[in-house]
Amino acid sequence: MSLILGVLGGMGPAATLDFLGRLQAYTPAAKDQDHIRVLMDLNPQVPDRNTPGAGAGPVLAEMAGGLAGGGAEVLAMPCNTAHAHADLIIRASGLPLIDMIGGAAKAAADTGARRVGVLGTKGALRLYREYLAARGLGLVSLEATRQEAFMALLYRIKAGDLSAEARTEMASLAHDLVADGAETLIAGCTEAPLVLAPRDIQVPLIDAGDLLARRCVAVCLEHEPPPQV
Incomplete structure (x- = not known):
């Protein structure tokens, strides 16, 4: 049972x-x-x-x-x-x-990273910031205009857009986080892994879902x- x-x-x-x-x-x-x-x-x-x-x-x-x-x-x-x-x-x-949040934060800590990039909504980012800080880790988030681009892409994915263009845009957002110092990335929105795979970035990708x-x-x-x- x-x-x-x-x-x-x-x-x-x-x-x-x-x-x-x-x-x-x-x-x-x-x-x-x-x-x-x-x-x-x-x-x-x-x-x-x-x-x-x-x-x-x-x-x-x-x-x-x-x-x-x-x-x-x-x-x-x-x-x-x-x-x-x-x-x-x-x-x-x-x-x-x-x-879900705690599990992903623990997995990020287990990679040995000190700075963790998160692709997520503003609400999710607030949660991840708290969970990561409790483990002594810093959160790397997108700058304001790129966060707006992420949200626009998120709603397109929700509407069924899983195109090559959507995949390219999500990978570009992920690369921004790496360029800003993220040593590990968390897909902190369940739509993100629908268009983003570990092969798309050069650091570990943690899929919270x-x-x-x-x-x-x-x-x-x-x-x-x-x-x-």
Whole structure:
């Protein structure tokens, strides 16, 4: 038996489906019954996490409570920015939430880097700055106009643009962070890895969503304990 995983998804849908594919791929299974049971709330109607006061928190709390009521025993949320509402989600559900931001920050520290570049929204950058600082690491972020370019590209990816042009633009943004001193990069937005691969840059690339999928497998199969509530 394995723990039942509840996933708060839809932010955005393509990134959530990518996460589910990784979850399935990383589960050691010889037959259907060896896989993890997943309860999914793929809700693209969650208010924009990048708009202050939009009301994403209460919606996420309601989703979490619904997953708990359906039988979920541990939660995951493949959206970096939405982790600003982690405490509310945990309180509403009474369930542990596997920490996407913390997992990526630890992986960055494990590379030996002292300065870590993050491709993410402003909200995600605030979270990563705190987590990295707690480990004695500095955050490297894009300058203002390039951050605006990243956000414009992010919304294009959400709209389905996975073109060669989008890949080139994301790689260029990543190169900016390396040029500014980043020794490791975190793809701190789940859309970024849809158009960015480790081969595109010359420093280690940490995919926060990929790490989350791997940890979900480990927790649900009880290879490691779930987080404390």
